[in-house]
Amino acid sequence: MTVAVGAPAAAAGPVPDPAGLSAALAGMTADPALVRGLALLVPVAAVLAAAAARRHPERDIAAAILATAWNLTVLAAVNVLAIGAGWWRFTAEGAVWHGVPADLLLGWALLWGALPALAARRAPPPLVVAALAWFDLAVMPLGRPVVVLGDGWLTGEALAVAAALVPGLLLSRWTSAGRRLRARVAMQALLAGGLGLALPIAATQAWRQPSWALGLLVQALAVPLLLGLAAVREFAEEGRGTPLPYDPPERLVRTGPYAYVRNPMQVSMTAAYLLLATLDRVFLAAAAVALAYGAGLAAWHEGERLGERYGAAWEEYRRAVRPWVPRLRPAVPEGVPGATLHVSRVCGQCAGVGAWFARRRPAGLRILAAEDHPAGLRRITYTGPGGGTAQGVAAVARALVHVHLGWALLGWALLLPGVTWFAQLCADAFGGGPRTEARFAGRVPGRVGQTR
Known part of the structure; x- marks a missing residue:
């Protein structure tokens, strides 16, 4: 295409209007699909970049996993509470859990969990909290029309920072440094209960039952949950470690619940799901997944690692204690001090x-x-x-x-x-x-x- 010399500029086509361009960009950011996409893709890209920047030890990986899981669990509860209190609400369709878009929730958890655990491990915690809170305050008003803020949204933001960001950051720091074992174990137990039981029960609304049925179920659940909690406690006290594979005990644990059954945590969760299946059949699938994972991938992976690390002691313990069916009397393998x-x-x-x-x-x-x-x-x-x-x-x-x-x-x-x-x-x-x-x-x- 050629333009004659001396032709007016308008002959070459309309000149873009800067004001119109700004309006177009504003319209793009107001697109709900774009808002939801950016809310997930930006934190994912940031976490991947932080992970690729250098080789992270296993403890840093554990810290990132735990911090993200903590924020995911707590932020889910905070957002449901915020919707009920009118602090903010979401206008979204598809992939929505109790009114909360799943992509926004996951992106938020990664931004507050995995990203500081991998990219700001040595930065002072107050500075990290201040920077992430400031970023959140700046970005949340830009989330319209997906995020609609109410008059008291700063109250919800303060609650999210106090209950999700700060504890998650502390958990990641303690895990990376190998400090505060009791606090780490307690927070991991709360996480397991939140992600494994509380959120699925809330999602299925299995709790909407007569009070007498719930009372009987709680009493029945006490038996397997006691086994699981005792196993977590034994890991900390006798093994000086946690249930997370990247933050394991320092020595082979063969006492307490482990003297009765090799996989007390998996047995605990599977039995709990089977009991909950009396309220909702979806928990039968959860029990099958837990059983398949514990009897398949986890058994193979842990068996290989424990066999390499402890040799004959592990083999002798494995012969004495069954993986899924508890003994009535505790086993006392050779080599275990009395x-x-x-x-x-x-x-x-x-x-x-x-x-x-x-x-x-x-x-x-x-x-x-x-x-x-x-x-x-x-x-x-x-x-x-x-x-x-x-x-x-x-x-x-x-x-x-x-x-x-x-x-x-x-x-x-x-x-x-x-x-x-x-x-x-x-x-x-x-x-x-x-x-x-x-x-x-x-x-x-x-x-x-x-x-x-």
Whole structure:
């Protein structure tokens, strides 16, 4: 195409109007499909770039996974709450969960979870929180028409930062550095409950049942969930690690629930899904997936790694303990140090407790006199194979695990947070408090020891 010399500029076509171009761009950003696409693709691209920038150790991968899962779970609850409170709402069709677009939720979780875990691991946490919160404050008003903000949207934003961003960032930092083991394990247990049970129950609305049915179901669920929680606790106390494959225990765990069944966490979740299937058949599929994963990929992967790492000890343990069907009595594989329960011989109540355990021949537990302990003891004291100790009600609860699966369930229930404290309070109120008795009574006059 040619243009004659001296022809007016208009002959070459209309000149684009900058104002019109701005309006066109504004219209593009107002397109719901574009808003949803950018909300997911930008965080995904940022995370992939951070992952490719350098080689990350396994702990950083674990940190990114956990932080994203934490934000995904908490942000789902915050968004549902925000819709109900009128802080903001979404106008979207397709891939919507309880009124929340799934792509926006996933992008938000990646932006607050995996991205700082991989790209800003060494930056000061207050600076990371401030930067991400500022970015969110700037971007959320641009989300129209998909995101429609209400008058109190800053309240919802503050709640999201406090409940999702800050704890998720701390969890990722603790995981990367290998610190705060108890806090990491507790947050992982909350995550498993949120992602594995709470969100599916909310999504299927299986909770809409008569109160008597829910009451029976909660009682039935207590049995497998106790097994799973006890397994998580055992990983932390005896193995010094967590259930996450990238953040595993430092040594082979063969005590507690693992003395009864090799896969207590998978057994716990599968049994819970089977019970929930009485309310909604979709949980049958969830149970099948959990069973297939635990019996297939997880068993193969973990078996290979454990076999390479622990050799004969793993093989001997695998022969002694079944993967899915719990034993009635705990197995005590060779090479596992025994636990001890120190009980006073001169305190009538204590001696009765010791005699009760002795009659039941606990596996892997020695019952010794508290008077023979080198340190002063004021309560019944349990010392585990890994050297951890417990006293009073907690000691009795730990010792019950060595007796029988039924008594072990009672022991794990007593070890739940808050339950131990309340049970000890009741025991002290009824005369089971700490006592001081004559040590080596009749043999060392005048020497006083602490035995209960």
